[in-house]
Amino acid sequence: xxxxxxxxxxxxxxxxxxxxxxxxxxxxxxxxxxxxxxxxxxxxxxxxxxxxxxxxxxxxxxxxxxxxxxxxxxxxxxxxxxxxxxxxxxxxxxxxxxxxxxxxxxxxxxxxxx
Amino acid sequence: xxxxxxxxxxxxxxxxxxxxxxxxxxxxxxxxxxxxxxxxxxxxxxxxxxxxxxxxxxxxxxxxxxxxxxxxxxxxxxxxxxxxxxxxxxxxxxxxxxxxxxxxxxxxxxxxxxxxxxx
Numbered sequence: 001x002x003x004x005x006x007x008x009x010x011x012x013x014x015x016x017x018x019x020x021x022x023x024x025x026x027x028x029x030x031x032x033x034x035x036x037x038x039x040x041x042x043x044x045x046x047x048x049x050x051x052x053x054x055x056x057x058x059x060x061x062x063x064x065x066x067x068x069x070x071x072x073x074x075x076x077x078x079x080x081x082x083x084x085x086x087x088x089x090x091x092x093x094x095x096x097x098x099x100x101x102x103x104x105x106x107x108x109x110x111x112x113x114x
Numbered sequence: 115x116x117x118x119x120x121x122x123x124x125x126x127x128x129x130x131x132x133x134x135x136x137x138x139x140x141x142x143x144x145x146x147x148x149x150x151x152x153x154x155x156x157x158x159x160x161x162x163x164x165x166x167x168x169x170x171x172x173x174x175x176x177x178x179x180x181x182x183x184x185x186x187x188x189x190x191x192x193x194x195x196x197x198x199x200x201x202x203x204x205x206x207x208x209x210x211x212x213x214x215x216x217x218x219x220x221x222x223x224x225x226x227x228x229x230x231x232x233x
Contacts, residue, residue, distance in 0.1 A: 004156075033220060045157075045204060045224035091156050099208075099220040100170035101147070104156030 002027045002094050006105035013082045014113050020067075021077045021108045023092030033095040034068065034075045035102070040088040048090070051075065082112045116141070118207050118225035126231045127195050135190045135228045139207030145169070146188040147222060148180055149204040157204055163188055164210070195232045202227045 004025045013019035025034070036048040051059045051068050058066050063083075067076045079086055092105040119138045127133050139146050145164040149157035159172040163182035177193045186207075192199055206222035 035221075037224075043202060043227050043229075045206075047221060047223065050221060093156075095220060095222075098170070100162045100164075101159040101172065102149070102157070102206075102222060103159065106156050 002029075002032075002096065002103045004092055004094050004103050004105035006090075006092055006108050008108045009106070010109045010111070012111040012113055013079075015082055015084060017082055018078060018080045019082055019110065021079075021090050021092075021110065023075045023077070023105055025073050025075065025092070025094050025103075025105075027073070027094065027096075029097055031097045033099075034066075035093040035095065036064070036066070036075075036077045037091045037093060037104075038086075038088045039091060039107075045091075049077065079110075084112050084114060086110060087112045118205055118223055120203075120205050120225040120228050122228060123226070124229045124231075126233065128233050129195055129197060131195050131232075132191065132193050133195060133230060135192075135203050135205075135230070136187065137190070137205030137207075137225060138187045139205075140223055143207035143209050143223070144186050145208045145210065146182055146186065147206045147208070148188070148190045149206065150174070151202040151204055151227070153201070160190070192230075197232050200230060200232045202229050 032053045034051045038046045049061045063080045065078045089107045091107045093102045121136045147162040148160040151157040161180045162170040166182045180190045182188045204227045205225045208222045
């Protein structure tokens with residue numbers, strides 16, 4: 001069974017600064033997918049960024065980028081130029097190659113301060 | 115295009131009762147997954163359905179059941195409700211899950227959830 005660990009329950013950052021959220025996972029599979037989801041107070045889970053394990057290049061989506069270290073089983077999210085609207089819970093998630101389930105970490109609550 | 119929709123938004127039940135939650139996937143998506151999110155925790159996988167067949171089941175008791183209809187919408191049923199069933203129930207849809215599918219086809223898009231309170 002896979003496990004996903006987010007070791008930072010809460011983090012804060014000043015507006016316009018950069019913050020990095022950590023995630024580690026454990027799996028015996030070689031091919032899989034990793035995701036970061038954002039859940040604002042409105043509850044809607046929104047996909048932020050996706051990484052395929054077979055790709056060495058780190059994924060980037062505008063202000064969001066990941067640092068994927070497959071050997072270390074680490075998948076951190078970097079948010080550049082933080083905005084007030086980035087305030088939310090952030091969940092790291094693992095999907096197996098069968099594509100039939102997501103395993104989530106416990107989440108990191110991010111507060112962006114003006 | 116409309117996103118994933120869920121109904122009802124909120125629900126209050128008492129212990130021992132039964133509940134049915136409903137989900138409509140994004141148009142063109144054939145797979146629906148259900149997750150339970152207890153307050154303060156990450157979502158936990160309950161079921162995945164694809165083409166009306168169960169493709170995955172999480173570690174939940176038999177009181178939890180689900181089905182998928184020909185139009186790909188889905189119902190989650192929970193019998194004999196317990197206080198611990200109080201949670202946000204999330205539905206997610208994806209195009210075609212599984213090995214060999216294009217990576218984007220595995221992406222799960224979530225609905226707004228149903229908040230279930232068991233008293």
